[in-house]
Amino acid sequence: MLVAMNEKKQIINLLENTAPQGSFCCPGCGGAVRLKKRKIMRPHFAHISLKDCAYYSENESDQHLMLKSSLYSWLNAHDEVELEKCLPDLGQVADLLVNHRLALEVQCSSLSISRLQARTKSYQEAGVQVLWLLGKELWLGKRLTKLQEQFLSFSYNMGFYLWELDDKKNELRLHYLIHQDLRGRLQYVTKRFPFHQGRLLTILRSPYAQQRPASFEGRQDRTIASYIARQLKYRNPYWMQLQAVAYAQGENLLSKSVTDFYPQIRLPQSEHGFAQIHQDLAPVYQAFEDFYQQQKNKDQQVLVPPSVYLNRK
Structure with missing residues (x-):
């Protein structure tokens, strides 16, 4: 404390x-x-x-204390901020409460998905926006964990995104345009913000600010067909389910070529939903699929924000 x-x-x-x-x-x-x-x-x-x-x-770890301290001093230069604000009506404490309406939670250790969802819902029902900023234990790796899915946010300008804090490099990182390939591996873009440079509140609002759409070329897997064949051989539940869907449509995944699996890099999905995301994403997934099915060059996939393929419809 x-x-x-x-x-x-x-x-x-x-x-x-x-x-x-x-x-x-x-x-x-x-x-x-x-x-x-x-x-x-x-x-x-x-x-x-x-x-x-x-x-x-x-x-509390020293990392947690240090990160809260750094964010407090950064925010305090421009905004009204309360450190470790006790909110009895919510039954919890906000690591940082900014301008009475934004809670910043510095999360440095794992917690249950149900606990995360309950805390997030409690803030939202009280009219308080909450942003989760992740310490080292929860940084993105090669694949999204079930818990990391719940920390994802979404904007039409940057797609799925997530915030990280680094107390060693003294920087805030924004990973955005987060996608997964067919093996489940992550591909995304990163912006870095050194502590105390610029107004933190402006940085945190950047996914929703008007800006030139970013893009990057995703890495294509030329061996994806043989990979899927191996997964079916080993009876991987995920690919067995997709094979059952293909059979119902009179198709067989084993007979498909690499280009048949285009687009290989896709938007994240979660069986638990997304604790931080409330808009209906069904039109986004459909627009994404339509956009890439219309691409003539199936050897390349350039990842763009949802604002691009939604505006094309």
Whole structure:
């Protein structure tokens, strides 16, 4: 915890007051807390009693504390921001609450999909927008995990996108135009924003700002037909299901060529839905399919934002 309440019921912020005096309590549960200063971790408050607190965690990593501190100082230069804002009506604490209406959550460790969905829904029902910014443990790898799917956001200018925080390089990263190939591997574009350069709120709104459409050429897999044949041989459930659909249409995946699987690189889909996305994506998936089926050159796939293929219809 980087905040606590003093005897006068005032919130003490360790980023503003590095050496507070007196006794302190938790703004959430009201339990007594003490100030801890260590060489390894930055100064922070911790509960004296080991009883559970429903609001503040006792297991925050130094990465989490450092990232919250960096974002707070970045935001504080331009906007009204509250650090570790306790929201009793929601039963949770926002890592950073900006201008009373935007919650920034710095997520450095795994959590259950149901917990993530519940926290997101709670914010939204209270009229508070929430953005999840991911620490190292949750950075994108070669494939999307089920949990990472829930952190995806969507805009017509940048397609599916996701935010990462890097406390070592002191930068915020925006991965956008996120797509998956038929093997499930990710392809996307990245923008990097050094901490404290520019207004953070403007950067976070950039996926929705008017801009020139970005694009990139996706990597094509010339061996995709043989890969799919192997998956059917090993009775991979995903490809067995697609084979059943093909059979119902009088087709066979084993008889198809590489160009028959175009487009190889496609939009992400989730069996759980997307916690951060509320618009109906059905027209987007259909417009994507129509757009690439109309392409004459099936040896190349240039990935563009949804604004491009939706405007063509």
